[in-house]
Amino acid sequence: MxxxxxxxxxxxxxxxxxxxxxxxxxxxxxxxxxxxxxxxxxxxxxxxxxxxxxxxxxxxxxxxxxxxxxxxxxxxxxxxxxxxxxxxxxxxxxxxxxxxxxxxxxxxxxxxxxxxxxxxxxxxxxxxxxSHDAAQSLISSFSSLLSQGGVSLSQDDVGSYADTLIRTVSMMxxxxxxxxxxxxxxxxxxxxxxxxxxxxxxxxxxxPPFALWRFPQNIFWALLATLVLDVAAKAFPQEAVLKTLSLNLMEVLRALFLAEGLSLFWYFLRSFGVSRAVRVVLMLLCIFFSPVSYILSMLGIFDIWYDLRKRIKIRRR
Structure with missing residues (x-):
């Protein structure tokens, strides 16, 4: 033993x-x-x-x-x-x-x-x-892909985008x-x-099963705090800490709302009898395709408030 x-x-x-x-x-x-x-x-x-x-x-x-x-x-x-x-x-x-x-x-x-x-x-x-070298390498790789489609970036543009990327990553x-x-x-x-x-x-x-994930409604207090911080950051642009707080808090909340929306989407896909493999593929597409992920985030907000699973009745298969 x-x-x-x-x-x-x-x-x-x-x-x-x-x-x-x-x-x-x-x-x-x-x-x-x-x-x-x-x-x-x-x-x-x-x-x-x-x-x-x-x-x-x-x-x-x-x-x-x-x-x-x-x-x-x-x-x-x-x-x-x-x-x-x-x-x-x-x-x-x-x-x-x-x-x-x-x-x-x-x-x-x-x-x-x-x-x-x-x-x-x-x-x-x-x-x-x-690092600046890593950021510039990343932007250069992306630039080479764009050039294949007929869109080219100058070296100055690459350097500018790299600096912007570094600032964004540092702030977030x-x-x-x-x-x-x-x-x-x-x-x-x-x-x-x-x-x-x-x-x-x-x-x-x-x-609980992913199809039944729901976040509590008091998460909206965090959303309210984020909106207040955003207004304060625009009113006092010299206070960088306000902008940093609002951006980071909003990013975390956006991830939570997206998780809620994905859970709701999974629930309805399962209710209509969609196979697990297809559901997983659709989930990945929704996560990485920005317009759809934004819509699911909005649905997540509505679901936290209204509980759409109870309001929309679907006969399970």
Whole structure:
């Protein structure tokens, strides 16, 4: 029995180290791996307990330190080890899925802030910031695509757009951290649900089905605060903090309203008997096609206020 537990501990720890290796060494896979970075140690902690998770995080940190040095070891400790162990511990402490997600998002934000503070303090470089070279490369790549369609950008235009992109990313950093943290918390939770699906003795916090997701109406107080901040930012343009607060709060609220609209859309698609595969494809199109995502955000606002699922009766199939 002890040998089986040791093998489980070692395999989860090795998977965590492998995920870190891919995230830091494979640029094309890195954005996808980072979102599920805490998952291996999250599973380890939920299965074997907080002590096993902490030992896995310490061993992984020591291994990365020996292979790549202190900077990489610190990144692993915050973003992969400690965060995974913390989320696994939270999985065992909550019965409500919404409470768990809120705490997991807070833990993820904390890990990213610690990383940011440490790197800015020691090197003066923000690891989450967009460099001028990266921004210019991104704009240049986009410009080459446009040129194939007969639209060309001058070098001055590329530099100007790069500067604008850097300012926008810097200003929107708080909302980006929140949304990225929410994404990795939800994805790790979904992966854990799938992993433990055939292990009924492991109880996980429960979220309602996606088709029934609804946010409370007191979210409109946050919307009102955002509108007040927006008016204040226009009245006092010299106060940059007002504009930053209003933009970031609006971005987070827009994501919540979009989630509500997607949930409503999923509900009606399911009610009409649309297959799951088609629903997933339509959801992805709705998320990445701006006009549709805007409409779904508006529907999300109406749904929070009026509960359209109850008002529009559809016979389920």
């Amino acid at each position: 002890k040998r089986k537990l040791f093998v489980e501990w070692l395999s989860c720890t090795a998977a965590s180290i492998a995920a870190f290796t891919v995230a830091t060494g494979a640029p094309f896979l890195s954005p996808f791996v980072v979102f599920i970075a805490p998952f291996p140690l999250m599973v380890l902690t939920r299965k074997l307990g907080a002590r096993a998770g902490a030992l896995g995080a310490l061993f992984g940190t020591a291994f990365v330190f020996g292979m790549a040095g202190a900077a990489y070891a610190f990144v692993y400790a915050c973003g992969f080890g400690a965060l995974g162990a913390a989320e696994g511990f939270l999985l065992s402490k909550f019965k409500s899925g919404s409470d768990y997600i809120l705490c997991a998002v807070a833990a993820s934000i904390a890990s990213k802030l610690i990383l940011m503070y440490a790197f800015v303090s020691t090197s003066g470089v923000n690891p989450f910031a967009l 950093m708080p909302s980006m951290l929140i949304l990225f943290s929410a994404a990795d918390a939800l994805l790790c939770y979904a992966a854990a649900r799938l992993y433990f699906k055939k292990t009924p003795e492991v109880k996980l916090p429960q979220l």
